[in-house]
Amino acid sequence: MKARVHVMLKDGVLDPQGEAVRHALGALGFAGVEGVRQGKVIELDLKAADKAAAEAEVQSMCEKLLANTVIEKYTVEIV
Known part of the structure; x- marks a missing residue:
């Protein structure tokens, strides 16, 4: 079983990497x-056979x- 975790900064938290990307895109001509x-995606291969148990384990991870969790939010997707 696979799990995918999406981690992003919470709304209101300054994102300097995202701002640097926005600036670079503007410099490349992408003015819109x-x-x-910016965030990250983490993919996990799990041995768990039960979807609910796998989701609970990944939540704990x-x-x-x-x-x-002070500055980031996350979502868990079992695929």
Whole structure:
């Protein structure tokens, strides 16, 4: 079973990497980009056979290691 975790900065948290990307896109001629938020995707291969148990385990992984829950939000997708 695979799990995909999307981690993004929470709304209101300054995103300097996203701003750098927005600026670079403007310099390349992509003038219509008004904002960029950058995040990360983490894919996990799990042994779990039960979807609910796998999701609970990945949620725990996010809370303990994969996301900084003070400034980041995350979503878990079991695929």
